[in-house]
Amino acid sequence: MTNEMRGKIAIAGLGYAGLGSSPGWTAMELMARATKVALEDAGLTIGDIDGLCCSTFYHFFPSLTAAEYLGIQPKWSNSDMVGGSSFQSYVLQAAAAISAGLCSTVLVAYGSNARSSRNIAGLLETPLFDRMVQAPLPITGYALAAARHMHLYGTTRRQLAEVAVAARQWAMLNPDAPPLPSLDIEEVVAAPTIADPLSKFDCCLVSDGGGALILTSTERARDLKQPLAAVLGGGTAHWHREISQMPDLTVTAATESGRRAYEMAGVMPADVDVVQLYDAFTINPILFLEDLGFCEKGEGGRFVEGGRIGPGGSLPVNTNGGGLSFVHPGMYGLFALAEAVIQIRGQGTTRQVDGVDIALSHGNGGTLSHQATTILGSESSL
Structure with missing residues (x-):
């Protein structure tokens, strides 16, 4: 994405689901629930999605698992995992992919049952030098x-x-x-x-929850349901x-x-x-x-x-x-x-x-x- 792309891509849909405590729901199910809300928010269907960015604490191949679970076959996907900032990074990368013509509509999604499962700490990599002092x-x-x-x-x-x-x-x-x-x-x-x-x-709190965003071109977003939120x-x-x-x-x-x-x-x-x-x-x-x-x-x-x-x-x-x-x-x-x-x-x-x-x-x-x-x-x- 270059300066010329300022405002050319927009977030056209958003949704979250299962916030707080959602016992019995898996991370992928919470992600799917949030995706459904985001699609409805934008006025799109799952068939409109041809790009995917996602991550969870629980899946080694999150984009592969999510695509299969949601029933989509994306033209472009990315699951670069850099922690909690992954999603801001995904927005930048998705905007670049759309502007390059690699795809037209990208789903950015996340799901976690951290609170109800109490299952995060054991999944996290402990860095080498931090491990030596056994710091929580x-x-x-x-x-x-x-x-x-x-x-x-x-x-x-x-x-x-x-x-x-x-x-x-x-x-x-x-x-x-x-x-x-x-x-x-x-x-x-x-x-x-x-x-x-x-x-x-x-x-911070420890919560369950799924979240989803849908990105597409600003030109297309203007014809969808929501006021424009452009990526500047x-x-x-x-x-x-x-x-x-x-x-x-x-x-x-x-x-x-x-x-x-x-x-x-x-x-x-x-x-x-x-x-x-x-x-x-x-x-x-x-x-x-x-x-x-x-x-x-x-x-x-x-x-x-x-x-x-x-x-x-x-x-x-x-x-x-x-x-x-x-x-x-x-x-x-x-x-x-x-x-x-x-x-x-x-x-x-x-x-x-x-x-x-x-x-x-x-x-x-x-x-x-x-x-x-x-x-x-x-x-x-x-």
């Missing part, structure tokens, strides 16, 4: 990053708590979120420590696999993925109306807000103070409640994309932000390892 991953890696940020920049536990509280406030406006009670900063700070300095409420730009980058090999615990490859996405989209951080960030832990949004240019390095903790990223704040972040308070079925990236689409369409009901024309969705894979940024725009952004 991934939380200890994020705790290292949080502790380093606190040491270098004076970031506080209360500032981390601001991220969790804002996410909960957004989730309470989202009818699809679980019925969680309200949360305040004191509760987050006083909660049991899981990996110092991160407490219980600094950590995207970028990916990765610098390490293991947290012990991360060049700087406070700087992520989002500095590169974001720059490439902004350049392709022809926008700057100040142009972005809503931001959907991969918030597996509260340190993540602080790092990504810095690395994506919304504030200077080291200012992220102060930036989120005072409800700035919550409802009514100057920069709405994770308007669905994020992985902290909405859903996190092992990998969250697809749901961050779906919320960006919902906000662009103006379909967020009680959580809808006024006048959204530009939405940024950012995915994180591994332990702050792979970063992928997608920028979407409304019809008026083209």
